[in-house]
Amino acid sequence: MTVVSVSMPDDLVDRIDEFTEEHGYTGRSELLREASRNLLGEFEDKRLEGRELMGIVTVVFDYEGTAVEERMMQLRHEHEDIVASNFHSHVGDHNCMELFILEGSLEEISTFVGRIRATQDTTTVDYSVTPIDSGDLLE
Ligand SMILES: [Zn+2]
Known part of the structure; x- marks a missing residue:
């Protein structure tokens, strides 16, 4: 080792x-x-490989963390091909919440989530992935 x-x-x-x-x-x-x-x-799920997926990513950060907000905007532009929708909201007394709805492959979504997670000063990063192709939606 x-x-x-x-x-x-x-x-x-x-x-x-x-x-x-x-x-x-x-x-x-x-x-x-x-x-x-x-x-x-985490992203080596065989059931999701090669499928068309929807990803929902939420990021919460302190509203004074302007660098985070800038980074979110940057990532949205850099991953424009998979970001179907993006929403910014204010939650609690001093938090911003960024919601991303993604459509793409497992690799594309995992790359995006990895880059979000690598962003400094976020409070939480959560995500879920669901197949949206003709296969079993609920499997
Ligand atoms: Zn905000």
Whole structure:
């Protein structure tokens, strides 16, 4: 195994340590290995490969995070071919919510979600993926 060093915010390290202890992991490494495998496997769903998909992505961020809003606009333009619709709303006292409705392949949608997740200073990123081709919609 290769040893890697990773930089992350202190509060994330605290949460990792807490989770590691509460769930009986042997240590941070074991937890991070499992988290990485889950993330990498997340878009390897055989039932969704090669199908026409709809993706719904919601991003919540502090309204003072103007850099996030700019980045959202940038991503919308860069992925214009799969962004079917985009909606911006204000939620709570000081949050912005960006909703993206996507149409594309699993690879296109996962690339988009990955880039959204890589955006600094977002509060939450959620998404769902549903087939919209002639196959079984609810499978
Ligand atoms: Zn806003």
